[in-house]
Amino acid sequence: MKKRVEIADVLLEPKLQESVTVMGWVKAFRSNRFIALNDGSTQNNLQVVVDFDNFDESLLKRIQFHSCLSVTGTVVESQGKEQAVEIMAESIEVLGDVDPEAYPVKPARQTLEFLRQKAHFRMRTNTFAAVFRIRHALAFAIHKYFNENRFYYLHTPIITGSDAEGAGEMFHVTTFEPNEAPLTEEGAVDYKQDFFGGPTNLTVSGQLQAEAGALSLGKVYTFGPTFRAENSNTSRHLAEFWMIEPEIAFGDLEDDMDLAEDFVKYLIGYAMEHCMEDLEFLDKRIQNLEKNMKKEERRPMGLLETLRFVLDNDFERISYTEAVDLLRNSKPYKKKRFEFPVEWGLDLQAEHERWLVEKKFQKPVVVYDYPKGIKAFYMRLNDDDKTVAAMDVLFPGIGEVIGGSQREERYDVLLERIKEFEIPEEELWWYLELRQFGGAPHAGFGLGFERMIQFVTGMKNIRDVIAFPRTRGNADF
């Protein structure tokens, strides 16, 4: 294989008159003369100029949309205004042909729904390439942020015996064949004979183990795949998603909210600093999409404007009780426009969250101190005995991006809560021991990575910000 130069390097530091080899996919081929070539290293294409007298007709025919080429040529100043430099092709080798009749992806705009079914090709499109470059940048920024703030990256297990959220939405892990599982005398599946000697599942959260980390190393975070057999077929739920979960010892709910706000602002700032070309492209894409929409259907602000706005403003912090009061006094509530009831003790639904964020405050809102009945067992009970020290961060257009809490560090209270939730105590023996031996107040949260990417890229559907989405009824690819 010839030694290739990445297109980003050719464009950023062009060495004029030098001969280079570039490889990439054809984005366009105009007038049998100009190839726009892209190798993913940058959003920008490299223009390759072909003097058709020097090449066989049969070769030129193979230069099709998304065919893959290796081009050797001289870097020269461009005659055109669109780009500073281009390459005069000396030799072209086709690495991968495309039969345009058979190839499902076309140069004209195709719907995101259609491209979702061609997930193996969709990253070649400008929109998805931009999304996945930004996804990468955010993943990197997450590690950078925590590293700079002295958090340790803890790899928590993917297979676990505990249901951290107590919601029972788990995928079981077993080596038993469904119809041949050994049974106990009582007729239940005898998991003692299974691979791990007990029932296990794919993790719904690394939090419980992260707590053990924080109560040893002070500040830790997890960043890994998370699995939920939720039945919600929405634009913000996946069965397999990635979650970032920092956990801090010696911190309370307020520290937790401060950390959450600082962290997500850092991520947005990082994207704006390092992914501007891709963000501008996505911003324009949304403007184009919304051109023919009615004003009510359009987003209140453009993508970049929204990102800047979130960066520049403090998040609103209100208690759950205040949120319920505001909602019950809202226009849509009084006009019975909400589908779901608003009542103290019931969970806030997406429509309520969106009203708070998009109509009432028009900026991110942190809701804290939720009723204990609707939140997980591990959240710290407040002195009112009715609410827990929980917090959700709600974002415009998306709703909940973060869920977190101060943890219940008092052994007796925790034990009582575990009983209330009817969670088998023996599953959590080690978690309880963390409170019996050298415990400390501590807090943490989980950021849904894909929801964060949705916010930064403006993509409406969560299936379009993860390469190969897993949802109910779909594990293709």
Ligand code: 4AD
């Ligand atoms: O609010 P959740 O369920 O909180 C936890 O799991 C805690 N253990 C986190 C912690 O305190 N360490 O989930 C956290 C976030 C949500 O706010 C949401 O952004 C995301 O994870 N999330 C999902 N994202 C995509 N698909 C799903 N099915 C999701 N479920 C939760």
Ligand code: MG
């Ligand atoms: Mg939540």
